[in-house]
Amino acid sequence: MKLTPAQRQEHAARRRELMRQIGKHGVAIVPASHEVIRARDTHYRFRQNSDFAYLTGFQEPESIAVLIPGRGDGEFVLFVRPKDKVREIWDGRRAGPEGARRSFGADQAFNLDEFDERLPGLLAGREVLHYTLGEFPDMDTRVSRLVRHLREVSRRGGAAPTTVVALETTLHEMRLFKRPAEIDLLRKAGRISAAAHVRAMRATKPGRYEWQVASEIHSEFDAHDMQPGYNSIVGGGENACILHYVENDAKLRDGDLLLIDAGGELSGYTADITRTFPVNGKFSPEQKAVYEVVLEAQKAALRQMRPGVSSGKPHEAATRVLTEGMVELGLLKGRPEALIKAEKHRAFYMHGTGHWLGMDVHDVGRYRINGRYRPFEPGMVMTVEPGLYIAPGTKGVNRKFWGIGIRIEDDVLITADGHEILTSDVPKSVRDIERLMAAA
Numbered sequence: 001m002k003l004t005p006a007q008r009q010e011h012a013a014r015r016r017e018l019m020r021q022i023g024k025h026g027v028a029i030v031p032a033s034h035e036v037i038r039a040r041d042t043h044y045r046f047r048q049n050s051d052f053a054y055l056t057g058f059q060e061p062e063s064i065a066v067l068i069p070g071r072g073d074g075e076f077v078l079f080v081r082p083k084d085k086v087r088e089i090w091d092g093r094r095a096g097p098e099g100a101r102r103s104f105g106a107d108q109a110f111n112l113d114e115f116d117e118r119l120p121g122l123l124a125g126r127e128v129l130h131y132t133l134g135e136f137p138d139m140d141t142r143v144s145r146l147v148r149h150l151r152e153v154s155r156r157g158g159a160a161p162t163t164v165v166a167l168e169t170t171l172h173e174m175r176l177f178k179r180p181a182e183i184d185l186l187r188k189a190g191r192i193s194a195a196a197h198v199r200a201m202r203a204t205k206p207g208r209y210e211w212q213v214a215s216e217i218h219s220e221f222d223a224h225d226m227q228p229g230y231n232s233i234v235g236g237g238e239n240a241c242i243l244h245y246v247e248n249d250a251k252l253r254d255g256d257l258l259l260i261d262a263g264g265e266l267s268g269y270t271a272d273i274t275r276t277f278p279v280n281g282k283f284s285p286e287q288k289a290v291y292e293v294v295l296e297a298q299k300a301a302l303r304q305m306r307p308g309v310s311s312g313k314p315h316e317a318a319t320r321v322l323t324e325g326m327v328e329l330g331l332l333k334g335r336p337e338a339l340i341k342a343e344k345h346r347a348f349y350m351h352g353t354g355h356w357l358g359m360d361v362h363d364v365g366r367y368r369i370n371g372r373y374r375p376f377e378p379g380m381v382m383t384v385e386p387g388l389y390i391a392p393g394t395k396g397v398n399r400k401f402w403g404i405g406i407r408i409e410d411d412v413l414i415t416a417d418g419h420e421i422l423t424s425d426v427p428k429s430v431r432d433i434e435r436l437m438a439a440a
Contacts, residue, residue, distance in 0.1 A: 002103040003057045010181045011057045012105055014174070015076055018055065019069035021170050027123055028130040028167055030055055031139045032063040045227070050359040051132070051171055053268050058104050060095060064115055064139075066122050074107025077122060082111040119146050129161040132168050168364065175358060176365030177379035182358065183413060185269040186381060189226070190411050190422035193264045193271035196220035197426045200234075200262075201433070202440035206254035206279050210234040213258070214248050221264040229270025230361045233261035236279060240405025241389040243351060252279045257287055259405055263361065270361050272383050273423045274409035281437035283430055286400045290388055291430060293325030294406045297386035298428075301353050305376065305384065305412050305419040312373030315353035318386040322349050331390065331397055348389055354382045357411055376414045381422070385409030 003011065022028055033049040048059050056065050056078065064079040083096035100109035110118060123129065129147065133140055150160030178186065196217040203216045214234045221228060235245040236252045240259035252258060256279050263271035276291065278284070283291060300321045301314035323345045326332040331348055332339055339345055356363035358381060365380075367373060376382075387407030390397060411422040427433045 001059050003105070006181075007057055008105045010179070011055060012076075014179075015055050015067060017174060018171060019067055019075060021174075022067075022069060022128070022130050024070045025127040026069060026130055026165075027126040027128070027161070028065075028067040029119075029139075029143060030065040030067070030132075030167065031136045032058070032065075033061055034136075035061045048268070050175075050268070050364075051167070054171075054175060054359060056104060058095070058100065062112060064112070066119070068122055068126070071122075076105065076107045078104070078106040078109040079112050079115045079118075080109060082113075116142060116146065119143075120150055123147070123150055123161055126161050128163045128165055130165050130167040130170065132166060133164070172364035173366070175363065176356060177377070178358060178381055178413070179379075182269060183379075183381075185267050186271070186358070186411065186413070187422055189229075189264055189266040189269050189271040190273075191425060192220065192224045192226060192266065193262065193273050194423050194425035196262065196264065197260060197273055197275050198436065200260055201275070201277055201427075201436055204252065204258055204277070204279055204437070206252055208252050210236055210239070210248040210250050210252065210258075213252070213260070214262075217260070217262050224264070224266070226264035226266050229263045229265035229272065233259065233274075235259045235405065238392050238403035238405070240276065240407075241391045241403065242405075243389070254280050255284065257404060257406065259407055261407065261409065263411075268359050270357070270359070271411055271423060272357055272361050272385075272409060273411070273426060274385055274387075274407045275426055275428060275433075276406040276408065277433045277437065281440075282434060287404060287406075288430055289329060290325075290390070290401065290404050291406050293322060293329065294386050294388055294408050295428065295430075296325070297321040297353075298384055298408050298410070301384045301386060302410075302412065302419070302421070305382070305414060307377055307414060307416065308375050310373045311367060311376055311380075311382070314382075314384060318353040318384075319345060319349065322386060322388060326388070329401070331388075331401065347394075349387060350389070351385075351387070353386050354384050354412075357381045357383055378414050378416050380414045382412055382414070383409055384412055 030052050032052045035043045038044045066077040078100045080100050081094050097109035100106045200213050200216045214232050231246045234248045236258045237256035239245050258279050259276045261274040297318040300317040304313040304317050323336040356365045389405040390401045392402045413420045427436050
């Protein structure tokens, strides 16, 4: 893989901003992911660490990036796997140090086995080390050992970092605010994922299996060089009441609903969409009644998605509408305010209304600052996903509602004057869903 000139400029801009924030006395170490054994001599498909990919665009495992603001010999240093003709026959091409410099913009690049030897020189004279502890235990040990060595040297007149600061404090705040290039990727991932959901709706019929519908979604991803951004959820009937259902092996029954939670990842950025619709193309009265409550809750949450509004407001708005709807449906009894205060709604709505979205499906970034939900700002991307789940056998609930599980989820970008729904190409009104499925 090689970065295009535009991609190289984008990653360089991100590195410059991070180095500006950590300052001339700082240094940052960012490790890449390692390959993980799946079974004996086979591996899981490799997926690069998001922080490392965000800063470098380099996709090889085991690599290490060191960022040293103001260093005369180069601020961006990469340690990478060496060129190896034999291993490249088995495992694929490697960039090597030369390729890391030529194609990925590294000022200097070295073989991985030089890291321990060269790191003391890269850290010398720096006061603050920015590094994420706990994510890579082996690297923690190596870095700690080298820092201790440098401190011993510093007692004899040298200089070494005396403070270690969590890198994510700075880097994850950067990642929370999407740059234009990131927004373009999220828009495209949203459009393709929306097309995959539409394709799944058209392919759904009684008697088909959940995995067959999932294959339609994944085929659409494959056609656009995308991978699933997370394990796709395709749950028919009561399986929709299992929030993280991933077996996807049951037969779809006439009269049931089908909940699909799936999003594709494009160049490291993922969409996250959920739609719920009738297997036979027609909502029953009970299904429609519950569905309309969830849809109204999503609309109420979306009205809160604008700059300056607390990021906790969408959940408050959705919870209020859902609880009022549960009272009207007879799922709960009492005043909505008291039910919410007592958290009675959580029997049927047990998760939040949204999460940050970006390189990770549950993306980085603090939700609260000084104990309070932070306000929305342009460039943030959040999902909006209210739901209601009425498990079979729920006591005190009319049997006609048993097994109904509904979630509606879209991806939303906060803009300067409001919001943009990145996944609006999937129908979600009862009329539009039934019309689409009738035409299939």
